[in-house]
Amino acid sequence: MHIIGVYNIKGGVGKTATAVNLAYLAARQGYRTLIWDLDPQAAATFYFRIQPKVKGSKNKLIAGKLDLDKVVKATDFENLDMLPADFSYRNMDLRLEVAKKPTKQLLSLLRPLSHAYDYVFLDCPPSISLVSENIFRAAEGLLLPMIPTTLSLRTYKQLLDFLDGHRITGLEIMPFFSMVDRRKRMHLDVMESLQASSSELLQAQIPYASDVEKMGIHRMPVEAFAPRSFAASAYQALWMDVQERLR
Amino acid sequence: MALNAISYLLPDGLDLGGFKKILAESNHISEDAPVTTKQTYYDSFDWRVWQAGGELVHGLDQPNQLCWMDRKNFSCVACQRVDANPEFADDMPEGPLADRLTAVLAMRVLMPKVNVIQKKHTLRILDSEEKTVVRVVLENNRYTAIRGKQKGDLEGRIVLKPLKGYEDQFIKFKHQLAALKLRPAEQSLYEDALVGIGQKPGDYSSKLNYRLDPDAPADATARQIMIGLLNTLEANISGTKANLDSEFLHDLRVATRRTRSAMSQIKGVFDPQQLEPFKQGFGWIGKVTGETRDLDVYLLHYPSFRAGLPKVLQDDLDPFYTFLQQHHKKAQAELVKKINSPHFRKTLKSWRNWLQSSPEKSTQAPNASRATAQLADQRISKLYKRVLKNGSTIGPDSPAEQLHDLRKQCKKLRYLMGFFQSLYPKPAIREPIKALKIILDNLGEFQDLEVQAQSLEDFGDQMLKEGAPASSLMAMGILVGQLLEKQIQAREAFVELFTGFSSESNQQAFRKLFGGA
Numbered sequence: 201m202h203i204i205g206v207y208n209i210k211g212g213v214g215k216t217a218t219a220v221n222l223a224y225l226a227a228r229q230g231y232r233t234l235i236w237d238l239d240p241q242a243a244a245t246f247y248f249r250i251q252p253k254v255k256g257s258k259n260k261l262i263a264g265k266l267d268l269d270k271v272v273k274a275t276d277f278e279n280l281d282m283l284p285a286d287f288s289y290r291n292m293d294l295r296l297e298v299a300k301k302p303t304k305q306l307l308s309l310l311r312p313l314s315h316a317y318d319y320v321f322l323d324c325p326p327s328i329s330l331v332s333e334n335i336f337r338a339a340e341g342l343l344l345p346m347i348p349t350t351l352s353l354r355t356y357k358q359l360l361d362f363l364d365g366h367r368i369t370g371l372e373i374m375p376f377f378s379m380v381d382r383r384k385r386m387h388l389d390v391m392e393s394l395q396a397s398s399s400e401l402l403q404a405q406i407p408y409a410s411d412v413e414k415m416g417i418h419r420m421p422v423e424a425f426a427p428r429s430f431a432a433s434a435y436q437a438l439w440m441d442v443q444e445r446l447r
Numbered sequence: 448m449a450l451n452a453i454s455y456l457l458p459d460g461l462d463l464g465g466f467k468k469i470l471a472e473s474n475h476i477s478e479d480a481p482v483t484t485k486q487t488y489y490d491s492f493d494w495r496v497w498q499a500g501g502e503l504v505h506g507l508d509q510p511n512q513l514c515w516m517d518r519k520n521f522s523c524v525a526c527q528r529v530d531a532n533p534e535f536a537d538d539m540p541e542g543p544l545a546d547r548l549t550a551v552l553a554m555r556v557l558m559p560k561v562n563v564i565q566k567k568h569t570l571r572i573l574d575s576e577e578k579t580v581v582r583v584v585l586e587n588n589r590y591t592a593i594r595g596k597q598k599g600d601l602e603g604r605i606v607l608k609p610l611k612g613y614e615d616q617f618i619k620f621k622h623q624l625a626a627l628k629l630r631p632a633e634q635s636l637y638e639d640a641l642v643g644i645g646q647k648p649g650d651y652s653s654k655l656n657y658r659l660d661p662d663a664p665a666d667a668t669a670r671q672i673m674i675g676l677l678n679t680l681e682a683n684i685s686g687t688k689a690n691l692d693s694e695f696l697h698d699l700r701v702a703t704r705r706t707r708s709a710m711s712q713i714k715g716v717f718d719p720q721q722l723e724p725f726k727q728g729f730g731w732i733g734k735v736t737g738e739t740r741d742l743d744v745y746l747l748h749y750p751s752f753r754a755g756l757p758k759v760l761q762d763d764l765d766p767f768y769t770f771l772q773q774h775h776k777k778a779q780a781e782l783v784k785k786i787n788s789p790h791f792r793k794t795l796k797s798w799r800n801w802l803q804s805s806p807e808k809s810t811q812a813p814n815a816s817r818a819t820a821q822l823a824d825q826r827i828s829k830l831y832k833r834v835l836k837n838g839s840t841i842g843p844d845s846p847a848e849q850l851h852d853l854r855k856q857c858k859k860l861r862y863l864m865g866f867f868q869s870l871y872p873k874p875a876i877r878e879p880i881k882a883l884k885i886i887l888d889n890l891g892e893f894q895d896l897e898v899q900a901q902s903l904e905d906f907g908d909q910m911l912k913e914g915a916p917a918s919s920l921m922a923m924g925i926l927v928g929q930l931l932e933k934q935i936q937a938r939e940a941f942v943e944l945f946t947g948f949s950s951e952s953n954q955q956a957f958r959k960l961f962g963g964a
Contacts, residue, residue, distance in 0.1 A: 228509075229509075229528070230509035230510075230511055230512045230528045231528065232526065248578070249576040249577055249578035250576075250578060251576070271612070272611055272612060273610075273611060273612030273613070274610035274611040274612055274613065276571070276578065276579040278508050278509070279508070279509070281611060315543055419577070
């Protein structure tokens with residue numbers, strides 16, 4: 201089972217769209233795939249038309265008593281299941297603080313599912329917190345969507361410092377550019393500077409495209425309603441890059 | 448609560464349009480574009496997946512996916528992506544399906560059994576968020592044979608597929624459909640398709656499984672047994688020639704040995720003069736198939752040979768593997784020539800003709816018209832007594848030859864009990880067969896290890912001539928030592944095992960079943 205986190209300290213960078221579209225592509229390839237919406241805003245859950253409610257999540261989740269398999273919902277797509285978001289996730293940090301081994305709770309919850317799924321995508325809430333540290337420790341790869349602005353570069357460096365400071369090793373960091381607007385000079389400049397300095401950067405880029413925004417209207421992955429769009433092929437390229445990196 | 452899909456047969460007079468109309472009356476539904484897929488079902492030649500309660504299907508929901516479906520509830524137990532046609536479990540990428548197949552198939556290769564071409568119309572039952580909560584699939588299915596031109600339509604099906612997390616909605620929908628009085632499909636699609644091409648799952652097994660009439664004359668019964676063995680032998684010829692896996696040749700050889708044993712052990716039912724040429728013919732088949740089988744055995748054992756060596760020496764054994772492969776290739780080519788030879792074909796053909804010809808009434812054979820059950824009792828108890836007598840004279844210092852002879856007798860006894868087992872109550876005969884198997888395993892191990900050690904030395908000599916490195920020969924020397932060590936252990940275990948076999952309670956069980964004082 202490969203666990204892939206999709207994360208950024210900042211919100212609104214195309215994180216959920218990435219998790220939803222890549223999970224869909226993995227499932228379509230025949231891999232048994234699970235997407236876990238850890239963000240209490242429940243955007244990924246909304247995209248799959250699932251109710252943002254997890255029975256027992258408030259008290260049992262962090263106590264390790266929740267059987268994840270029992271709260272999994274099938275999406276409308278073959279091989280793709282979801283652990284929906286729940287509003288109680290907003291307090292997950294507080295609950296983690298008082299738990300035993302607070303940084304490894306997520307991993308131990310996922311372990312029983314290791315034979316049921318080939319890929320697990322974690323759609324993470326923005327911010328650096330105990331929740332995100334759990335994600336870093338559970339995941340094999342961390343996808344970092346970044347809008348090509350100077351501020352994004354700063355948050356990227358903040359994250360690297362955090363991982364370094366918390367001795368989180370063995371995590372494959374995969375930054376890539378998201379919501380790219382090639383008409384903007386600054387986007388091109390920022391991309392050029394990072395491409396020159398970062399060996400971790402994935403080649404694929406996700407454009408700023410109305411088809412991605414339309415996911416909210418169709419409530420499904422881009423590939424499912426606009427398979428020949430520019431955005432759909434961008435996500436395909438990204439998924440190929442990710443598989444290549446995790447091989 | 449995990450629910451399973453339910454299949455119904457599509458009733459006459461109900462088509463997609465009609466069915467949709469009925470569903471739309473009380474459900475919010477949507478429809479996917481129709482999809483046509485090809486599914487190929489796989490199993491080993493001897494149906495091991497089926498026997499283990501499964502169906503193995505390639506391309507069920509995804510074109511490159513291989514799924515093990517549980518036969519009881521048609522649910523997917525393990526699924527895996529495969530990029531090539533599945534063959535040996537060992538060659539598959541690691542995963543839960545590969546684990547399951549390795550345990551079930553062992554050395555057997557997977558073979559495509561039948562194709563199903565499926566046109567699917569999927570209807571979705573939606574909730575208020577337009578989320579799918581139940582899938583309803585209307586299937587039009589056609590079967591096509593893997594080889595040959597057989598094809599045809601199968602009955603249409605309506606399949607209800609539950610979605611994880613939406614079990615309540617599934618149950619509600621199922622109740623709603625009850626009004627239509629749909630007929631549940633009793634067989635899986637796979638079984639239907641096999642019927643189409645005239646096959647039945649499990650229609651081949653190398654096991655002895657005769658239904659005998661206890662009162663039938665013994666010569667007719669002997670013919671029945673021998674025809675069964677000939678069928679098994681012939682069923683394995685093409686797989687042996689193509690070397691699909693090592694088990695084809697193995698089963699062919701076992702059928703040959705059993706035939707020879709039946710000729711000599713079901714005594715006095717045929718004219719010995721008529722039997723003589725066939726005895727020779729099957730003796731010849733046993734001989735010409737021997738070398739390839741021996742090499743098969745070493746190739747099968749190779750991984751454990753290698754793993755048994757200290758890690759630093761394991762690579763040294765590689766030239767031995769190459770040697771085995773090269774010689775196997777040669778032996779296999781020779782074997783194919785022999786199987787294609789007129790002598791081989793004629794032997795089997797004239798044997799079948801002879802078995803199927805009506806028995807001569809004027810036969811001189813003393814047991815020909817005796818009741819089968821009577822002869823079976825007599826032969827089994829006689830051989831059993833001989834085994835008991837000879838086994839009890841074997842002590843720690845007896846020569847190896849004596850154990851080899853005992854093994855031959857035990858094997859003959861085992862075959863006789865196998866041929867005639869349907870004449871005895873099933874639970875009662877199980878115990879004596881089990882008791883005999885323990886002794887046979889021990890004697891088999893003792894002899895096989897000796898033969899293997901000897902062969903390894905011979906192979907070593909040959910490899911030396913062919914220029915193998917000294918390191919390989921040394922590694923093989925260690926193996927020979929290990930084999931002989933194990934052989935000594937088998938030898939030491941014999942006396943105790945035989946004491947168990949010949950215990951008073953076992954003897955009583957034998958006597959009760961087969962008679963004899």
